[in-house]
Amino acid sequence: MGSGVNAEVAGVLLRIADLLLVLGENPFKIRAYQRAAEAVRRSPYVVAGMSRSELMELDGIGKGTSEAILAIAETGTCSELESLMEKVPADLPELLELDGVGPKTVQKLWSHLNITSLAELEAAARGRRIRGLRGFGEKKEEEILRAVRIYKNRSGRMLISEAEEIAGEVAATLVPGTFSYAGSLRRGRSTVGDIDIVTTEPAQSVNPRIREIATEMIDEGMKKTSFFYRGKRIDIRFADNNEFGATLLYLTGSKEFNIKLRERAISRGMQLNEYGLLNKQNGEITRCATEDEVFSLLGLHFIPPELREDRGEVAAAEAGTLPQLVELSDIKGDLHAHTTGSDGSLSVDELAATADALGYDYILCSDHSASLGVARGLTPEGLFEQAHEIEIANRNHECQTIAGIEVDIMTDGSLGLPDSVLADLDLVIASVHSSLHQEGDQITRRVITAIENEHVDIIGHPTGRLIGRREPSAIDIPRILEAAREAGVAVELNASPYRLDLDDIYLKTAKELGVKIAIGTDSHGPGDFAAMRYGVTTARRGWCGARDILNTYSLSKLLDFFR
DNA sequence: GCCGTTTTCGGCCCGACTGTTTTCAGTCG
Known part of the structure; x- marks a missing residue:
């Protein structure tokens, strides 16, 4: 079983948290389930294959949640979930998805109006039955109807490339040099939920411009303004120059990281907020114009945004053991590109010219091997x-x-071209393009068979995911990484914003195991090469330094590595 | 429910904004 299974287990834990919310249970117990879900979601190891004690070593997973996880992994449910489902109508937790509707609102709607579903809520709001509740009014009723409309039209998380584009359009209305992106876009996550921006321009001058471009305002204030633009939520935070660092730090998050920093502040007799640090x-009050000042007052080295996920970076920043992360300027070449030899649009000469222009x-x-049906691939003669x-x-x-190939890994682990042909090439990427739905152990062994072929140098887009469109296969990445280490094979970080495969959680594991990473844009045309920066950002999120990334090697050192 | 440089109990981040209020609760990031 693969990461898809972790996502399912995490989903059940979040379901439990939602049911507890609706019942008004202890908020800290609820957060515990949410944290456990997050720990499962980002574990590179398949939780179904882990022991109780291994689970309990994960941050945020303890006695109760480890037992629940084991039960969920085996049966799809657990006793906590079962008993909660007896107490709460099945469709009730969905109401929590509505903006402005939280647990207290849901409880009141349920107990006083017997509302148990989105449809019933909408009908009650349209029938003006909600304004009769104590603490509710006409505005609240309108807010609910608006939230229902927005919820029905919701779109998922953006690709990082899409987020950059949208953020750029919003930023065009701001004065250059006065703002910074924040949130998950600044942290370089492969997907972005909403766009966060911090600016030193005052609200009075920004808000009127925002009203011009917004499709809908969510709320508008002197400290922050939120709105919809092209169907996405944008949050702008206004900060004075002397508080900009603290505000940027706060809005960059992640939430878990912020909590960690604030707890650290408390333990050192201070209080951290988005303006600065208070000495209790x-x-x-020390206002902080730069993030550096905040870190320094907390006794920490500067933590790059890509690392701010509460995955051990705060402890490393205290100990001075943060990694020196790879930079785009370290990259000496691109390790995956297609030509007209298969499904690319550039000739070999044009490919070389493009790479020349990029300074590589x-x-x-x-190119693809001929075995692959979907793309017209190279035969031995074409090669x-x-x-x-x-x-x-x-x-x-x-x-x-570099003369290479992206050879197909067949369903049985054999390769799409004979060994004699592969032997003539300088570098061989081997990738799975078919039968992605194979069961976990089968697809894992299939790829390990390819890794053990002496001609294979790099495993291409190892999980096969297409972000938002195709789930990762059930492949067991840690097992793949162990096999790759044994064989001296590298794994690809496919830098296409549609893939970003391997993702950060696995890259960190690869780095820890000493498996080298090859970043490739998988370019099929001239516009694709710029994706290298997404690859580098993702590598940084995986704690990778230049020495972990093969693209930072000179050509001779690169080819020596695979010899 | 989880956790420990206040370690097995007693805490658990902090502030902005809205709506319905008359001083605050709820929600959100």
């Missing part, structure tokens, strides 16, 4: 001709084109 002994020292020409084109390109361009 003398009541003195090398680029890996890695022979391409080798000649590469020779010519290497004479005409500074950037060296």
